[in-house]
C-alpha cells in the first residue's frame with residue numbers, strides 16, 4: 266500500500282481531548298511534522314509516543330515540503346500536527362496537504378478538537394449555516410473594511426481574536442454591526458478559566474471592559490448573522506408596487522414598499538423602475 270499523510274487534530278487545552286485513533290496514528294507513523302516541535306514534544310511525552318518530530322511551520326513549510334513528499338513517496342507514513350486543534354485551521358499545513366494531493370499521496374484526516382467548532386457548539390447561536398473568518402486584520406482600518414463586508418452576512422460568523430486586541434475588535438464590531446447584534450464569547454475552551462457567554466455586542470464591550478481577566482487567554486467570537494430579509498414573493502411585491510405607482514413616484518413607491526416589506530430599497534427601486542412603464 267502507498268504511504269499516507271495523516272492530518273491529526275490535537276487538544277486545544279485539555280490534554281484528554283486526544284482521540285484513541287489519533288494516539289495510535291501518532292505512534293505508528295515514522296515522522297511527525299509539527300508547527301512547534303517543543304510544544305508537540307510535551308503532548309507526545311504525555312502519551313508516551315516516541316515518534317520523532319520535525320518542524321513544519323509557516324516560515325519553512327515551502328522548503329520542508331520536498332523532503333516530506335520524498336519520504337511519503339518512499340513509502341513512509343507521516344503525520345501533520347499543529348500546536349493546538351486542527352491543522353490548517355488558522356494554522357500551517359495547507360501547502361503540505363496540497364503538495365501531497367498533487368503527488369498522488371492519500372491525505373487522511375484524523376478529526377478532533379477545533380476551537381471554532383467547539384465554540385459554535387456551545388454558544389447557542391444558529392449553527393445550520395456558518396462561515397469561518399479566521400483572524401481579522403490587526404490594523405483597524407483594514408479590520409473595519411472586513412467588518413463592513415460582513416455586515417449583511419445572514420449566516421453565523423466565527424472569528425478568532427488575540428486577547429490584546431479583543432476589546433478594540435468587539436468595539437469595532439458594535440460600531441459596524443450595531444450594538445444589539447448577538448455574539449457568543451468563548452474563552453479558554455476546555456481550560457480552567459473556560460468562559461462561554463452569549464449577549465449583545467454592547468453588553469460584551471462592557472463585560473470585557475469591566476473584567477480585565479476577559480482580555481486574557483484564547484478567544485473565539487461567534488457573531489449572529491444579520492436578520493434575513495423578509496421573504497416576499499415576486500407576485501406580491503409587483504402587486505404592491507403597481508398599486509403604489511398609481512399615486513407615487515418610483516422613488517416614493519419603492520421607499521414605501523421597502524419600509525412595509527423589509528426588502529432592500531435598491532431591490533424595490535429596481536423593480537419599481539421596471540414596472541413604472543406598465544402603470
Ligand code: SAM
Pocket residue numbers: 277278347349350351352353354355356378379380381424425426427451452453454455456483484485
Ligand atoms: N488550529 C486551531 C483550531 O483548530 O482551533 C486554531 C489555531 S489559531 C493559531 C489559535 C486561535 O484559536 C486562538 O487565538 C483562539 O482564537 C482560538 N483558540 C485556540 N484554542 C482555544 C481555546 N482553548 N479557547 C478559545 N479559543 C481558542
